[in-house]
Amino acid sequence: DTEVTQTPKHLVMGMTNKKSLKCEQHMGHRAMYWYKQKAKKPPELMFVYSYEKLSINESVPSRFSPECPNSSLLNLHLHALQPEDSALYLCASSQERAYNSPLHFGNGTRLTVT
Amino acid sequence: DQQVKQNSPSLSVQEGRISILNCDYTNSMFDYFLWYKKYPAEGPTFLISISSIKDKNEDGRFTVFLNKSAKHLSLHIVPSQPGDSAVYFCAAIAGRGNEKLTFGTGTRLTIIP
Numbered sequence: 001d002t003e004v005t006q007t008p009k010h011l012v013m014g015m016t017n018k019k020s021l022k023c024e025q026h027m028g029h030r031a032m033y034w035y036k037q038k039a040k041k042p043p044e045l046m047f048v049y050s051y052e053k054l055s056i057n058e059s060v061p062s063r064f065s066p067e068c069p070n071s072s073l074l075n076l077h078l079h080a081l082q083p084e085d086s087a088l089y090l091c092a093s094s095q096e097r098a099y100n101s102p103l104h105f106g107n108g109t110r111l112t113v114t
Numbered sequence: 115d116q117q118v119k120q121n122s123p124s125l126s127v128q129e130g131r132i133s134i135l136n137c138d139y140t141n142s143m144f145d146y147f148l149w150y151k152k153y154p155a156e157g158p159t160f161l162i163s164i165s166s167i168k169d170k171n172e173d174g175r176f177t178v179f180l181n182k183s184a185k186h187l188s189l190h191i192v193p194s195q196p197g198d199s200a201v202y203f204c205a206a207i208a209g210r211g212n213e214k215l216t217f218g219t220g221t222r223l224t225i226i227p
Contacts, residue, residue, distance in 0.1 A: 004157070031213065033213075040220075041219070042118075042203060042217035042218060042219055042220055043158065043203075043217050044217075045214050045215065045216075048213045048214070050213065055213060056213055056214060058214075090157050090158075092157070097210070097211070097212075097213050098207055098212070098213045098214070098215050099146055099207050099209065099210045099211075099212060099213075100146065100165075100210075102148060102160035102163060103158075103160065103215060104160070105150075105157030105158045105159070106157050107155065107156050107157045108156075108157055
């Protein structure tokens with residue numbers, strides 16, 4: 001069982017839809033992350049929240065909008081996505097910063113944009 | 115620009131033997147390294163890490179070796195078990211203030227019973 005819970009597990013959306021991915025952890029971790037993973041590629045960092053504040057945005061297009069309502073929750077709001085945005089979206093958390101504090105990953109949301 | 119590379123996309127090892135997974139990096143600022151294991155339809159799971167002040171770290175069947183001069187690290191699994199079949203990613207981070215973990219390209223390990 002993973003301690004980082006992501007919902008939904010699968011999502012199919014059209015290019016005009018608005019949807020949200022949700023992530024929850026109850027380990028008291030202070031850093032939360034969104035990663036994107038395409039098939040046969042490594043996970044790529046999108047966003048980092050540290051103590052509920054956005055600390056890293058890896059030049060992600062504005063059609064992806066992160067939100068951290070509190071220290072246990074992390075959302076990724078999706079709007080006007082493109083088919084090439086289809087990927088596995090992974091949420092992770094760590095006790096403190098990623099250095100010396102391994103990331104715990106959820107099982108991901110498999111997103112398909114049609 | 116792939117700063118962390120795993121040049122073997124796949125590796126097959128007999129059960130009970132040693133599995134050796136290799137990883138090379140180009141960024142000399144990387145000073146903390148981790149190995150993650152990923153099963154299909156699951157997120158990566160942390161296995162073992164090593165700081166650049168060390169050249170070896172052991173945890174049970176898993177040992178990570180770091181050669182800073184060669185910018186190379188390896189993960190040894192001994193003895194290999196069928197449950198070790200998964201994709202293994204090495205990852206690196208540069209500096210205590212950095213929060214960006216850079217992943218390698220991954221190696222699919224298959225343990226043959």
